[in-house]
Amino acid sequence: MHDGLWRVFYTKEALKDRERVIERGWGEKIRSIERALxxxxxxxxxxxLVGEFKGAYSKRINRQHRVVYQILEEDRAVKVVSAWSHYE
Incomplete structure (x- = not known):
């Protein structure tokens, strides 16, 4: 792995979301977001983001669903906390 890359990991719930996203046919989109992260x-x-996800960021999977993540600067890591709609 290149030293300049960030480590991306999922919470248990977000990993379930990721599986749902792939099952719905958006696997390439989420993999593209993971590469970008x-x-x-x-x-x-x-x-x-603000409110419940204050301090987090999101990237769009499609019109409804987003990857919601936190940046852990000190660990050079990205923690994905949701990969399904946070508006539901």
Whole structure:
């Protein structure tokens, strides 16, 4: 692994979300988001969230669903906390 890459990991619930996303046919989109997060989690397009997910960011899977993640700068890691709609 290239030293400049970020480590991406999922919470238990987000891993279930990821499986649902892939089952629905959006696997390539989520893998593309994962590659982008490994390269630079700060790169646009991203949305900084407020409310329940304050301090987290999201990237769009499709119109309804988003990957919601936290950046753990000190660990050079990205923690995915949701990969399903956080508006439901």
């Amino acid at each position: 490994r390269e630079n989690p700060y790169a646009p397009p991203r949305e900084k």
